[in-house]
Amino acid sequence: MQGNVSRRTVLGVTATGVVAAGAVGGLSGCGTADWYPYDVTPDVSVLRSLIREKERTVARYEQALADGVSPGDLLEGFREHHLAHLDSLLEALPEGVGPSAEPEEPEGSDGTGTDPGRPLDTAGLRLVEAVASSSRLDQAAAVTDPGLAQLVSAIGACEAVHAHLLDEA
Template sequence: MLGGLLAAGAAGSLAGCGLVDPGPAVPAVAADPLEKLTVEKQGLVDLYDATISAHSSLAERLRPLREAHREHRDALLELLDARRRAALARATPAVPGPSGSAPSAPRGTPAGASPTAALTALRAAEKAASAASRAACLAETGGSERVTVLGSICAGEASHEVALA
């Protein structure tokens, strides 16, 4: 054990002296506020997938809303810097690349035990998603394309609440 500690200390000393080149430093990638929103959109897709799987009687009504959230997620991914997209994909494997294929089996738990409970829970999820999107839109300083996409997502989510009523 002592030998291992000495070897580690020697390697650290050599690296500190520049004798062992660790390679070029990789600059840190700044966080983008849209990352969290992207993960939230994937969570909504997963919630819709699980709910459709559990309540097939709601499938026809819920599929268009689920697809809209996939489009929202993909649009947000497109706005992220390529390095942020890669970091996000590594951190959350559930988020595929833009236009990525959907998972074959739904993840997560259905929104509710009965179709009525599921619709109520989905409305609440849409309301929360709409509030998060609206806050992100109001805080956005990255340019008009980002504001336009976020505004479109806000409008879509507001209409989803109505569609689930």
């Protein structure tokens, strides 16, 4: 059987390659400098994105309530949930880091940085909740802090329940 390579040879070469790659990877990580190629960490980026999203969602619920979309009590409760989520996200920001990368609001802005868009009915709000909930797994996977991942996941679970209840309303 000339030309065949034994399984032991292949496994030995593979194991040696893995050890060598691990050593190179370990050595490249040596040093005291904390290097990150971006101005903000993935955690801060996700938090800022979620904060902007929650502000828009609260504005949408407020618009729907002002337009008399029913059931008003249910929508008011969901708006309160989103405000609580927003508070939790703001508290999760590292000390000295603001909720936005922009230092000032642009001229002509209403100061909130949110545009609720066109008024939504119950079906539109259900879609907003469903889309938001579906993005939470990716956001939770993108953060490095386990507590933050848990917060993002819990928010997604709450949004999924909102979508279900709005579907039944």
